[in-house]
Amino acid sequence: MTRRITAKDIAMQAGVSRSAVSRAFTKGASVKPETRTRILDVAENLGYRPNAIARSLIKQETDLVAVVTGSEDNIYDMYFFDRLALRLQHEGKWGLLVRAERDEDISKKLGEALMYPVQAAIVRAGTVNTTIVEQCQRLKVPLIFTGPCPVAGADSVWCDNEEGARLAVDTLIQRGCRKIAYLGGDIRMLSENSRRKGFFDAMKTFGLEPFAVLDGDFYHADGYSNGVQLLTARDVPDGIFCANDAAAMGVLDAAKQVSNLRVPEQLAVIGFDNIPMAAWPSFDLTTIDNPIDLTTQAVADTLKKRLDAPGLPEMSVAITPKLVLRGSA
Amino acid sequence: MTRRITAKDIAMQAGVSRSAVSRAFTKGASVKPETRTRILDVAENLGYRPNAIARSLIKQETDLVAVVTGSEDNIYDMYFFDRLALRLQHEGKWGLLVRAERDEDISKKLGEALMYPVQAAIVRAGTVNTTIVEQCQRLKVPLIFTGPCPVAGADSVWCDNEEGARLAVDTLIQRGCRKIAYLGGDIRMLSENSRRKGFFDAMKTFGLEPFAVLDGDFYHADGYSNGVQLLTARDVPDGIFCANDAAAMGVLDAAKQVSNLRVPEQLAVIGFDNIPMAAWPSFDLTTIDNPIDLTTQAVADTLKKRLDAPGLPEMSVAITPKLVLRGSA
DNA sequence: TTGTAAGCGTTATCAG
DNA sequence: CTGATAACGCTTACAA
Numbered sequence: 001m002t003r004r005i006t007a008k009d010i011a012m013q014a015g016v017s018r019s020a021v022s023r024a025f026t027k028g029a030s031v032k033p034e035t036r037t038r039i040l041d042v043a044e045n046l047g048y049r050p051n052a053i054a055r056s057l058i059k060q061e062t063d064l065v066a067v068v069t070g071s072e073d074n075i076y077d078m079y080f081f082d083r084l085a086l087r088l089q090h091e092g093k094w095g096l097l098v099r100a101e102r103d104e105d106i107s108k109k110l111g112e113a114l115m116y117p118v119q120a121a122i123v124r125a126g127t128v129n130t131t132i133v134e135q136c137q138r139l140k141v142p143l144i145f146t147g148p149c150p151v152a153g154a155d156s157v158w159c160d161n162e163e164g165a166r167l168a169v170d171t172l173i174q175r176g177c178r179k180i181a182y183l184g185g186d187i188r189m190l191s192e193n194s195r196r197k198g199f200f201d202a203m204k205t206f207g208l209e210p211f212a213v214l215d216g217d218f219y220h221a222d223g224y225s226n227g228v229q230l231l232t233a234r235d236v237p238d239g240i241f242c243a244n245d246a247a248a249m250g251v252l253d254a255a256k257q258v259s260n261l262r263v264p265e266q267l268a269v270i271g272f273d274n275i276p277m278a279a280w281p282s283f284d285l286t287t288i289d290n291p292i293d294l295t296t297q298a299v300a301d302t303l304k305k306r307l308d309a310p311g312l313p314e315m316s317v318a319i320t321p322k323l324v325l326r327g328s329a
Numbered sequence: 330m331t332r333r334i335t336a337k338d339i340a341m342q343a344g345v346s347r348s349a350v351s352r353a354f355t356k357g358a359s360v361k362p363e364t365r366t367r368i369l370d371v372a373e374n375l376g377y378r379p380n381a382i383a384r385s386l387i388k389q390e391t392d393l394v395a396v397v398t399g400s401e402d403n404i405y406d407m408y409f410f411d412r413l414a415l416r417l418q419h420e421g422k423w424g425l426l427v428r429a430e431r432d433e434d435i436s437k438k439l440g441e442a443l444m445y446p447v448q449a450a451i452v453r454a455g456t457v458n459t460t461i462v463e464q465c466q467r468l469k470v471p472l473i474f475t476g477p478c479p480v481a482g483a484d485s486v487w488c489d490n491e492e493g494a495r496l497a498v499d500t501l502i503q504r505g506c507r508k509i510a511y512l513g514g515d516i517r518m519l520s521e522n523s524r525r526k527g528f529f530d531a532m533k534t535f536g537l538e539p540f541a542v543l544d545g546d547f548y549h550a551d552g553y554s555n556g557v558q559l560l561t562a563r564d565v566p567d568g569i570f571c572a573n574d575a576a577a578m579g580v581l582d583a584a585k586q587v588s589n590l591r592v593p594e595q596l597a598v599i600g601f602d603n604i605p606m607a608a609w610p611s612f613d614l615t616t617i618d619n620p621i622d623l624t625t626q627a628v629a630d631t632l633k634k635r636l637d638a639p640g641l642p643e644m645s646v647a648i649t650p651k652l653v654l655r656g657s658a
Numbered sequence: 659t660t661g662t663a664a665g666c667g668t669t670a671t672c673a674g
Numbered sequence: 675c676t677g678a679t680a681a682c683g684c685t686t687a688c689a690a
Contacts, residue, residue, distance in 0.1 A: 002469050002639070004446055006667055017677045022669055030675055047467035052444035053382045053391065054667035057682045060332075062382065067426065073605065078407040085428040094442060097396065097424035099414040113423060115381035117333055138376035140331050220609050253610040276402065280549050281582040282611050310331070335683055346661045351685055361659060383683035386666045661690075671680080 005048040014042045025050050056117070065303070066113050066121040066141075068098035070106045074218070075246065076273040077124060080146075080292055084122065087296040091304070093119065107132035114139055120303055122146060123154075126189040142306045146299055148190035155306055155315045157298045161191050161272075164288040164321035165198025168241045168270040169206070171286070175268045175329055177239030179211040183226050183251060185218035185243035192218075195243050195272060211237045216247055223250020231259040231267075238267060239329070245271035245278050245287055252283055252328060268329035272321075284327035295319050334377040343371045354379050385446070394632070395442050395450040395470075397427035399435045403547070404575065405602040406453060409475075409621055413451065416625040420633070422448065436461035443468055449632055451475060452483075455518040471635045475628055477519035484635055484644045486627045490520050490601075493617040493650035494527025497570045497599045498535070500615070504597045504658055506568030508540040512555050512580060514547035514572035521547075524572050524601060540566045545576055552579020560588040560596075567596060568658070574600035574607050574616055581612055581657060597658035601650075613656035624648050 007021040014021070016039060023029035024039035031039075043049070056062040065088055071077045085095050096118055100109040103126050110121060110132060120142040123132060133153040136143035143154040150156040172180050182199045185192040196213075203210055212230060216222040223242060227250055230237060236259070242248035248271030252263065261267040264286075271278060274289035298317045305312060336350040343350070345368060352358035353368035360368075372378070385391040394417055400406045414424050425447060429438040432455050439450060439461060449471040452461060462482040465472035472483040479485035501509050511528045514521040525542075532539055541559060545551040552571060556579055559566060565588070571577035577600030581592065590596040593615075600607060600616035607614040627646045634641060 004469070004667095008667080018667085019669080019677060019679095020675090022667095023676085026669080032675060035675080047469070049444055049468070050669095051386075051446055051667055053386055053446055054682090055444075055669070057383055057386060057667080057684090058669045060682070072411070075404070075407075078404075078411060082401070082407060082428065085426045086430070089428060089438070094445070095426035095428075097414045097426050099411065099418060099424075101415070109418070111378075115378055115384075116423070117380055117382055139378070140333070140376070220606075224610060249609065249611070257610060277549075277606065280578065281553060281586060282578070333683095337683080347683085348661060348663095348685080349659090351683095352660090355685080359659060364659080379685095380683055383666090384685070386668090386683080387685045389666070659690105662688085664685105664687085666684085668682085669680100671678105673678085674676080 004051065005046045007048070007050070009046060010039060010043050010048050013046065014039045022050070062117055062119060063092060063094050064096050064116055064118040065093045066098050066110060066118045067095040068100070068106060068110050068113070068121060069124045070100035070103040071124065071126055075275045075277070076244070076290065079275065080124065080295070083292050084296045084299065087300050091300055103127045103129070107135050111135055114141060119307060120144060122299060122303070126186070126191065128190060142310070144299055144302055144306070146295065149194060150316045153314070155302050157295055157302055157317045157319065159191075159290050159295065160318045160320050161194035162198030162201065164272060164290070165195045165241065166202040167321065167323050168272070168288055169199060169202035171270060171323055171329055172239035172241065172268055173206055175239065175264065177268050178208065179237045180208065180239040180241065181212040181214070181230055181237040182210055183214050183216055183223060183240055183242045183247055185216055185247065187215055189218070192243055199241055216243065218244050218247055220246045220250040223247030224254045227251035227254025228258050231255055231261065236261070236267070240267070240269050242269065242271050245273045245275045245285060247271070248285055248287065248328075249277070249283050252285065264327065264329045270329045274324050278324070279326070286326045286329035287324050289322045289324045291319055291321065333380065334375045336377070336379070338375060339368060339372050339377050342375065343368045351379070391446055391448060392421060392423050393425050393445055393447040394422045395427050395439060395447045396424040397429070397435060397439050397442070397450060398453045399429035399432035400453065400455055404604045404606070405573070405619065408604065409453065409624070412621050413625045413628065416629050420629055432456045432458070436464050440464055443470060448636060449473060451628060451632070455515070455520065457519060471639070473628055473631055473635070475624065478523060479645045482643070484631050486624055486631055486646045486648065488520075488619050488624065489647045489649050490523035491527030491530065493601060493619070494524045494570065495531040496650065496652050497601070497617055498528060498531035500599060500652060500658055501568035501570065501597055502535055504568065504593065506597050507537065508566045509537065509568040509570065510541040510543070510559055510566040511539055512543050512545055512552060512569055512571040512576055514545055514576065516544055518547070521572055528570055545572065547573050547576055549575045549579040552576030553583045556580035556583025557587050560584055560590065565590070565596070569596070569598050571598065571600050574602045574604045574614060576600070577614055577616065578606070578612050581614065593656065593658045599658045603653050607653070608655070615655045615658035616653050618651045618653045620648055620650065
């Protein structure tokens with residue numbers, strides 16, 4: 001790779017000093033208009049742009065934000081990060097992508113990435129991860145947790161999963177369901193735990209015992225096999241709340257293939273997250289919307305506040321999920 | 330945000346010079362073992378790590394690779410970028426996320442991002458985009474195109490979409506289909522054009538006229554409405570090749586809802602990409618696999634070669650798609 | 659094995 | 675309005 005064009009090159013070509021070049025690129029700096037034009041012309045010609053790395057060295061700050069996750073094959077998370085990247089760019093930040101193989105490797109990977117002086121780290125971890133909080137505190141990097149649950153020592157933006165689960169149970173009850181099963185996700189995940197808790201609490205409110213409680217892993221295949229198990233038994237549930245949409249879709253597939261139950265009349269199914277596929281006619285899934293736009297907006301707001309006032313106490317923003325009523329319940 | 334710990338701090342604490350600190354962090358540098366240990370200890374204590382930005386300034390290179398896309402709501406692309414991020418990290422690179430709102434804004438967004446001296450830019454653009462190639466050439470940033478189609482002036486790793494379309498037609502013909510329709514995607518997209526071309530070529534080989542050709546936009550809803558249109562007509566096709574999986578799933582949903590056609594006996598459907606959902610029982614979609622691992626591997630290889638030998642002539646790697654036979658054809 | 663000093667490309671300060 | 679000069683935090687000759 002040939003050498004990158006520097007301000008020195010432009011200065012020589014334009015017959016000015018390096019400082020002049022710098023000023024030409026600084027909004028509001030005092031440069032004679034014609035000088036600026038000449039400099040910008042030369043720069044355009046040679047394909048120059050100020051080196052953000054050198055700039056950040058002297059300015060003592062970058063536009064970089066570490067965006068880190070360990071999750072894989074989670075459709076919701078992929079959409080989330082996509083939208084988050086857009087939002088960050090709107091705020092003039094650039095996302096430094098940190099992708100761990102597994103949740104447990106998150107803090108290790110982030111540790112390596114922190115060679116780059118990022119403004120902050122936005123982390124979406126499924127499991128409890130105190131290491132990463134300690135690490136960021138030690139390195140004085142503001143940490144924003146996104147997703148399931150607040151963690152002490154970091155800012156957080158979290159979906160009120162318990163409330164979402166309650167919404168789901170309410171809806172099933174209103175539908176007339178009384179034999180309500182819970183099809184959970186990976187029990188190591190924070191979101192699973194709060195959704196499960198919300199489910200149990202809500203059931204208790206109605207004086208109902210869960211018809212069945214199954215562990216799973218949030219995947220479609222898992223929802224399918226658990227669905228088969230539930231629906232081929234002698235006694236079947238009349239309502240199933242699933243810990244996420246993929247699993248719920250698996251259940252719906254199972255219902256179609258191994259049972260004659262009519263959905264939603266004989267079997268109501270509710271998911272969680274509201275991924276775009278939930279709206280597809282083959283699923284037409286009633287689900288609890290985990291609002292991506294609200295969440296990324298809240299992350300951006302939190303980030304801004306944190307950067308403006310590093311001394312602020314911990315912030316924790318709860319996002320309230322909403323019911324999206326479709327054909328499955 | 331408090332000041333980041335620097336080598337100077339460590340040097341003072343450890344009672345050595347700044348160079349010693351640098352050496353302690355440089356593999357194979359000549360430092361007395363105990364000195365190194367002491368330095369590393371202090372560093373660990375104070376939470377120091379070398380500033381990658383200052384380092385890259387002197388080293389004249391970064392570990393950054395711009396990873397840029399304009400696509401939205403494309404499940405395949407999301408998976409692709411997720412895997413690409415992992416692959417890059419394995420190669421010791423960090424992805425700088427560049428996300429344009431629309432395909433046409435890609436070169437503008439990348440232009441802004443290039444303030445950061447990245448090693449290369451990996452671009453996934455759906456449409457022809459010569460601006461971005463010129464821009465990267467002017468700035469001497471190696472550019473690797475991924476996806477549909479090679480572009481002159483940049484390296485490229487591309488799926489042989491024409492071959493994939495041929496595979497699809499072959500399969501439908503073998504199935505006994507003779508009234509074969511094509512449900513295309515957005516005609517501005519490169520992938521659409523080559524898939525369409527492959528379809529027409531293959532049909533010609535068999536001496537068949539397309540039963541119908543519809544334009545679309547690659548989305549499920551579009552596949553659905555086009556499917557409804559096709560399948561509620563007096564004369565219906567016996568085979569449909571769709572330009573991607575989401576559209577194919579839409580067609581399958583339409584077939585279920587508005588027709589009594591048995592799949593695959595009376596109606597065979599083939600998609601393209603092989604996103605994970607294609608394997609879900611509700612779809613069980615026969616499709617053309619657009620191999621993510623092969624592609625990201627090829628991108629990483631191309632990147633390595635390009636960085637090792639900047640003078641090398643343009644590289645263009647074709648990835649051959651494979652048929653994945655499931656229940657829909 | 660260690661320290662000193664120069665320099666990477668920028669911006670900020672301060673004279674002119 | 676402009677140009678010299680000093681930083682920013684690091685690596686790397688070179689000298690000790």
